[in-house]
Amino acid sequence: MVKKYTEAYFSRDSFTAGKALTPPKLSHSFANDWIKDGGKLILLRDQLGHNSIETTQQYTNLSLKEREKVMS
DSSP: HHHHHHEEEEEEOOTTTTTTEEEHHHHHHHHHHHHHHHHOHHHHHHHHOOOOOOHHHHHOOOOHHHHHHHOO
């Protein structure tokens, strides 16, 4: 399903033509937006279906300062 809609969206624009959108990229974007909008890390873990916070943290791509703020 992701491939179908990626091809439909990205094929319209020559700048984005040939770029791939994948489920992991969607997860990373979702995780970053969730945290930056003040979402709780534990709830994000549940939304992403992870068993550990460490796995969830890998999806957020936050700076050290941002991570410290979230963890506090």
